[in-house]
Every structure is written in C-alpha cells, then in structure tokens.
Amino acid sequence: DGGITQSPKYLFRKEGQNVTLSCEQNLNHDAMYWYRQDPGQGLRLIYYSQIVNDFQKGDIAEGYSVSREKKESFPLTVTSAQKNPTAFYLCASTPGVGGYEQYFGPGTRLTVT
Amino acid sequence: KNQVEQSPQSLIILEGKNCTLQCNYTVSPFSNLRWYKQDTGRGPVSLTIMTFSENTKSNGRYTATLDADTKQSSLHITASQLSDSASYICVVSANNNNDMRFGAGTRLTVKP
Numbered sequence: 499d500g501g502i503t504q505s506p507k508y509l510f511r512k513e514g515q516n517v518t519l520s521c522e523q524n525l526n527h528d529a530m531y532w533y534r535q536d537p538g539q540g541l542r543l544i545y546y547s548q549i550v551n552d553f554q555k556g557d558i559a560e561g562y563s564v565s566r567e568k569k570e571s572f573p574l575t576v577t578s579a580q581k582n583p584t585a586f587y588l589c590a591s592t593p594g595v596g597g598y599e600q601y602f603g604p605g606t607r608l609t610v611t
Numbered sequence: 612k613n614q615v616e617q618s619p620q621s622l623i624i625l626e627g628k629n630c631t632l633q634c635n636y637t638v639s640p641f642s643n644l645r646w647y648k649q650d651t652g653r654g655p656v657s658l659t660i661m662t663f664s665e666n667t668k669s670n671g672r673y674t675a676t677l678d679a680d681t682k683q684s685s686l687h688i689t690a691s692q693l694s695d696s697a698s699y700i701c702v703v704s705a706n707n708n709n710d711m712r713f714g715a716g717t718r719l720t721v722k723p
Contacts, residue, residue, distance in 0.1 A: 502654075507652075533713075538715055539715050540615060540700070540712070540713030540714050540715045541655075541700070541713040542713075586652075588655075599645065599657045599660060600655075600657070600702075600711075602654030602655050602656070603654050604653055604654050605652065605653065605654050607652070
C-alpha cells in the first residue's frame, strides 16, 4: 500500500452521526485524494488537495468535508448530510500534479445503519 | 455516461489460461492510461501506465496495449495464476492529471 495508511479498516456508525476517516502518508507527497467506491461503479473523487492548507471539491463533495493542516495527513469527515454514506473509501497520494502514479491506501469500509 | 467503459464486467477462467480485458474511453484531451489491480478489500496497485505514443507495455505476465486513435486499451494476462483473482481497473487521465476517470473494473476469478 505504498506508505499510505488508512484507519480504521472497518467503521460502523448510526445514521445522523458524523464520522472521520483517517489518511496518513509518509511518502512526502504533495497531493492527496479521497475517493468513494461503490459496487459496479468506478472510483469517484470526493476531494483532493494539491498542497497543505488547500483543497478542492471533486465530483461528489456534498456531505463530506476535509482538512489539510499537515502534509502527511488528509482526514475525511462524512457528515450526517451525506445521504448514502455506506461505501468503501480510498485515500491516495501523488508526488505532485501532472501525470504521476497514484498510490492508494488500503481503504476504509464504512457502514451506516 | 461513464467516460471509461470496461468489459467484461466479470470473467472466470481456469488457472494457466490467458485472458484479455478491454477498456474503451472518451476522455479528452488524453494524457495517459493506467491499469490497476485491486484485490478484494484493498487499495488499487498500478500495473502499467501508457502515454499517447506507446502501443504496448509489459509488466511480467501483464501486457497492456493502447490504440489512441480508436481510444481503446486492453490488458492481456498470460498463464493466469490464482493470485490474479482481483478487479482490474482502467484509469484515463486528462492533461492536468487531476481529471482522472475510473472504469468500473473487471472482476477476474481464476479457478484451479
């Protein structure tokens, strides 16, 4: 998983609760990404950050929030506003922008009931 | 409509056999195309990357092809092994690489 860790691997929450997923990398990469993976669909970009203290919305940012206070860390908060939060969440990083391979973490499976 | 379409959706083959997975895309302007292998419950791992000028690239038993004119790519796996059982995802990037489009993947099962 190339120096990217995500925790926990499995997470269970009750509907209406916010939950934060952790993503840490020790690759000294500038850019970090959050994706959501659902069965039968390609990965969809939630948020990405090209540099510390900066982040941009992806295709499906509604109901999610992020922060990038440190280069190594890019936590994702799934808020109660997210209508269908149960999914597999993947974090990735690249050295910068422009043609680099993405290194993915092992993922977090979130189940909201 | 997804800009990256993969086929088949799933595939079952016997150990030792070869197989070919397909990826058609409409992403433009094209920058590069990657094939990833994703084991169940894990993050994807890159197998190959192909740029506009490359037609074929191999990585061990994996060989990727790219036809930029028809916007098609294939991933050929030779002499399959049980450990090849995974999802194979095609990812096409536009010029800035922050516009990456993911296919839904092909689920390959290799049986003994």
